[in-house]
Amino acid sequence: MSAAKEELGDSRAVRRFDRYILSQLLTLFGFFALVLVSVYWVNRAVVLFDTLIASGQNVSVFFELTVLSLPNVIRIVLPVSVFAAAVYAINRLSSESELTVMQATGFSPWRLARPVFFFGMIVAVMMSILTHFLVPASLSELTSRQKEITENVTARLLTEGSFLHPTNGVTFYIREIAPDGVLRDVFLSDQRTDDHTTTYTAEEAYLVQDESGPKLVMVNGLAQVHTLTNDSLITTNFSDFSYDISALVDIDATQRLRLEHLSTYRLLFDSHSVAEELETKRGWVVYEGNARIAQALIVIVFPLVGFAMLLLGGFSRFGVWPQILIAFVLLVGLETMKGAVSDPVGDDPNMWPLTYLPALTGCVLVGLLLQLSARPIRFRRKAAS
Structure with missing residues (x-):
């Protein structure tokens, strides 16, 4: 009975530890996402504000268009935010020896990575909602509103007593x-x-x-x-x-329908008609649909790469910046790979599995880093021999 109680107490402590790390990750993720979204959004809002005011639009139109552009901004900064939150949280926990204590109690790197994986899954769900629903709907509505504003010549040109510069x-x-x-x-x-x-x-x-x-x-x-x-x-x-x-x-520029405006279902299951409608290659239609799914998968990989790289580097108060830099370079390599596979898929839609190659490569990379972290002594012995 006492052994069972002790085991139950250990499992509760483990769950509390998972919830603690997960809460730290989510809190820091919210902070970094807010900062990056604000910076990126403000830069775009300034340009949009100048354009709309010069065209005779009021402030309410400016706020409407900036709100419609917000989902796409969040989608862009989400991978960077999730990586920054994971690196900062894990570095702080290791510098305060909390992860060291958990390793001393018998936690393997694979077990320590579980809350980071759950964190990546939560953000992946957010990314899926953005890429499949919010971003296409907001971009479509944004294009529609810009079309209305552009076609409204009265709003752009019919302003008495003022020198206007429409172009x-x-x-x-x-x-x-x-x-x-x-x-x-x-x-x-x-x-x-x-x-x-x-x-x-x-x-x-x-x-x-x-x-x-x-x-x-x-x-x-x-x-x-x-x-x-x-x-x-x-x-x-x-x-x-x-x-x-x-x-x-410039009405034609705002009337043009783009792949980003269409639903994922149409891109994946109605690619022939979409390609004919937009007068583009079917491969690019298929790539866009699969790329939205791959974006959610790569978000899971980003925090795990940062975690595994810091874990491999050891828990020191100094010397973590090389590991962070290497992790960042690895992620840049994955993003470069994502751009490299787009052209083959765009030319041949049957090559669509290549869209998931960066996420798969990231998973293999995480596995190798965690394996090296689990057996560092054996790795050094082999290197010495």
Whole structure:
């Protein structure tokens, strides 16, 4: 009976140890993810803010678009966050001799890796939710909203009393917009060519929409062409003139459907029709679907590589940076391998198993590192002999 109670007490202590390490990993993961997402998101938000404000949009549109871009930002920084959290947590536990005590009680490296594996599984579930559901839905909605904003020429160009720059080299000005939609005293300068500048001024103008895109019809105006090579000026009076402004709003760039917008089910089980719809190779469709699954698997490998590498290096208060650097280089190698297998799969969809090669290589690497950590003396003896 006493032996059974002692064994039960040991198992409870082991479970508490697992929960303790797991809580440390999750806490640090939340911190690193928050910091990295904030940095990455702020950098992108500044560019988006300048673009939207220059286009005449309000702040609510800015917040809407930044929220829609957030899932993809989280997906990008998640692997880095999970690796940083694992390395920091394991290094702190080893420096405080907590892992040393557990090893002294008979814990093998494989057993110590269990909470790290559970940690990787939890983050892999998060990554799966992002890659299969949140990111495609948010990117699709983001493209739809950008399309609406781009096609809304009124929001981009119809702002009276302000000089607008809808694209590089173009300046647009309207003195007044009448209640019936007539634009009065219009100024348009086109400096997109190197050899000449064209300036249009008109008493009135109208925005019309046809099959080829939006047009600006100017009435009773003057066109001035300034040739820079010989410094000459040619002026032409016109009673009405149509100017194509579709190039200023770049509608085609936002209307284009991409693989990132589609569901994983369509990518894997309806790849032929998707390839025809997007006019791309079927291999790239298959690769995108399998890459989403592989992303979740590689997230499990990242913390285990950091853990195994620190465990192999020993539990010293100094000298862990070489192990961290080696672990980082190994992960960069796995990411490089992921990019290397994309082209073969893109050319031949039957090569789709190569998509999982980086995750499989990472698992083998973790196994080797943990095996070396479990038998370091035998390894040194073999090396000495």
